[in-house]
Amino acid sequence: MRTDRTFTMLKPDSVEKGHVGAILEKITASGFRIVAMKLTQMTTADAQEFYAVHNERPFFGELVEYMTRGPIVAAILEKDNAVEDFRTLIGATNPADAADGTIRKLYAASIGENAVHGSDSDENSAIEGAFHFSGREMF
Numbered sequence: 001m002r003t004d005r006t007f008t009m010l011k012p013d014s015v016e017k018g019h020v021g022a023i024l025e026k027i028t029a030s031g032f033r034i035v036a037m038k039l040t041q042m043t044t045a046d047a048q049e050f051y052a053v054h055n056e057r058p059f060f061g062e063l064v065e066y067m068t069r070g071p072i073v074a075a076i077l078e079k080d081n082a083v084e085d086f087r088t089l090i091g092a093t094n095p096a097d098a099a100d101g102t103i104r105k106l107y108a109a110s111i112g113e114n115a116v117h118g119s120d121s122d123e124n125s126a127i128e129g130a131f132h133f134s135g136r137e138m139f
């Protein structure tokens with residue numbers, strides 16, 4: 001299992017607010033190489049599958065609505081220790097708890113609309129990357 005890749009989504013709020021360029025600049029300035037990237041929109045079935053681990057949670061319906069309401073930027077990022085370092089860069093799920101300088105502190109509006117996704121393990125990084133990209137789209 002490789003440990004140098006993670007998967008991210010710049011969520012619909014980031015695209016709507018025009019934060020894509022600033023967030024990508026922060027990601028690459030932090031040492032991540034973009035190895036796959038596209039603008040795409042998840043269907044309801046896509047979001048239900050992607051977030052299936054949360055399907056019993058009270059926020060699941062809202063999460064699916066939010067993640068499907070507009071396009072996202074999906075990307076695979078490469079760096080040593082990618083999963084952990086990217087979670088540090090994005091900050092806590094709730095922007096109120098996120099450290100200064102993190103992407104969620106800078107760009108997230110709330111615990112629900114929190115600007116970015118980051119994989120939580122090497123295993124999920126591989127699953128999530130393959131959910132969005134074919135082998136021919138990874139470089």
Ligand code: UDP
Nearest residue numbers: 059063092093111112113114116117118120
């Ligand atoms: N979420 C929410 N309410 C909560 C917790 C999570 O709306 O109380 C949303 C939020 O968009 C979050 C996503 O569900 O990013 C997935 O939750 P998770 O706990 O996996 O947080 P993450 O890994 O994104 O920090």
Ligand code: MG
Nearest residue numbers: 117118119120
């Ligand atoms: Mg998570």
